[in-house]
Amino acid sequence: MFGAGIIQNGALAGFGAAIVLGLYMYARKTEDREVASRKLVVEDHPGGEASPYVACRMVFRKLPTAFEPDAQAIHFRRATVHTDHEWVTPLEKELLGILAAHPEWPADVQGYHTESLYRHSLTVWKHAIKNCRSEGIAPQSPKATLARQLALLHDAGKLLAYTPSEDSWEKKSNRHRQLGLNVLRGLAAFWALDVAERHRLELAANMMLNGYAPQDREPEIEASIRIASVSDNLATRDHHASAGKTTTAGVGEDPVKGKAEAQAALEKLYVDTFESFRQEILDDLRINQSAGPNKAVALADFPDLVFVDSATFTARYLSLCESNGIDSLATSKEEARNRLLDIWARNGLLVLELGATKARVSHTFHLRTQDISLPRCICIRYKWPNKLTELVENHRQEYTLRGV
Structure with missing residues (x-):
């Protein structure tokens, strides 16, 4: 009796398990068909050619969700990832899982990156961890957490900007960075955050991906963006260096060409880090104060520009590069x-002409006010914080300016 009961109940349990498995497989296939039926339409300039925004909308071809706006979310394949660190957040795990589930997705469709999007993003994430550790930032701290999350988000928009087309890849949008915000808002882990943390992450992503420059900035957010940006550039540099070694080792390859490509990649690194390092340097300078060596001047006639002693700025910049x-x-x-000044000038990062006054060969100006003299200064773009705006407006000063 006992044995017969075990056999009978075991058979029923197996039958039930088979039904559950069948339902699960059916649900997965149904969901896959639903996702496959969706078409993402991306418009780069919804407000005209001068618009910096990206518009995304979903088109549903044949499914009931076409009539349910609340269900029209962007869904991605997901893989389950496991990490050895307890401080890795659910949002990082979700992003890693999405990227891992798209191993065929390229990091670039024009040949700049020859690795996969997942491999590149993972390398950037690891560099962010390493950079935080080298700066003594605890991995569970808000600054390190935000830096790692931004590192994974920086290219996530390529999942929407690129699409497979027969044997190649088609670029549907040139705004993959802005599309990262759409990816962020499609994450379950994002909406599971408390409101303050969610707004902070969205603000940081908007600053990094969309070029948003709020008047009042939070230094911790700026530092996280810098770490993520530097990590991206370091990952790119490592990839190019590795590819260069492979190329120049080949028979018949030109080592001079390989060296030139490596140099070009290094120069690009110095261009790409300019925005994040610039902010960190300027936040520490005494703008419009005559005391101390850290001199910089903001003038009412040139809003959103700042004149900085070139030796001070370049020395600090190179120090930040070395520490990273x-x-x-x-x-x-x-x-x-x-060379740094030459690279910045070639890439439009320095302002070289102010009305009839032009910078000379060294890309510098001589600026003199009643309080401060900057004999060799560079002029760079800088979104003034509110306090500086008030200071400049309340203390308009006479000046002389000529190219050096």
Whole structure:
């Protein structure tokens, strides 16, 4: 009797398990068909050619969710990922799972990156962890957490910007960075955050991906963006260096060409880190104060611009590069500073013309006010915080300006 009961109940349990498994597989196939039926339409300039915004909308071809706006979310395949660190957040795990579930997705469709989006994003994330550790930032701290999350978000928009097309890839949008915000808002872990944390992450992502520049900035957010941006550039540099070694080792390859490509990648690194490092340097300068060596001037006639002593700015910039593991441009510090100014000038990062006054060969100006003299200063774009705006408006000053 006992044995017969076990056999009978075991058979019923197996039958029930088979039904559950069948229902699960049916649900998965139904969901896959639903996701496959969706078409993402991306419009780069919904407000005209001058618009910086990206519009996304979902088109449902044949499913009931076409009539349910609340269900029209962007869904991605997901894989389950496991990490050895207890401080990895659910949002990081969800992003890693989405990227891991799209191993075929390229990091670039034009050949700049030859690795997968998942591999590149994972490398950037690991660099962010390493950079936080080298700066003494605890991994469970808000600053480190935000830096890692931004590192995974920086290229996530390529999941929407690129689409497979026969044997190649089609770029549906040139605004993959802005599309990262759409990916963020489609994450379950994002909506599970408390309101304050969610707003903070969205603000940081908007600043990094969309170029948003609030008047009042939070230094911790700025630092997290800097770490994520530097990590991206370090990952790109490592990839190019590895590819360069492979290429130049081949028979018949030109080592001079390989060296030139490596140098170009290094220069790009110095261009891409400009925005984040600039903010960190300027936040620490005494703008419009005559005391101390850290001199910089903001004038009412040139809103959203600032004049900074070139030696101060370049020295601090190179120091930040060194602390973040970025190779030097030259053996001599003086040569490195001059090359830095040349690179920034070529890439439009320095303002070289102010009305009839033009910077000369060294890309610098001589600015003199009644309180401060900057004989070799550079002019750079800087969104003034409210306090500086009030200071400049309340203390308009006479000045002379000429190119050096």
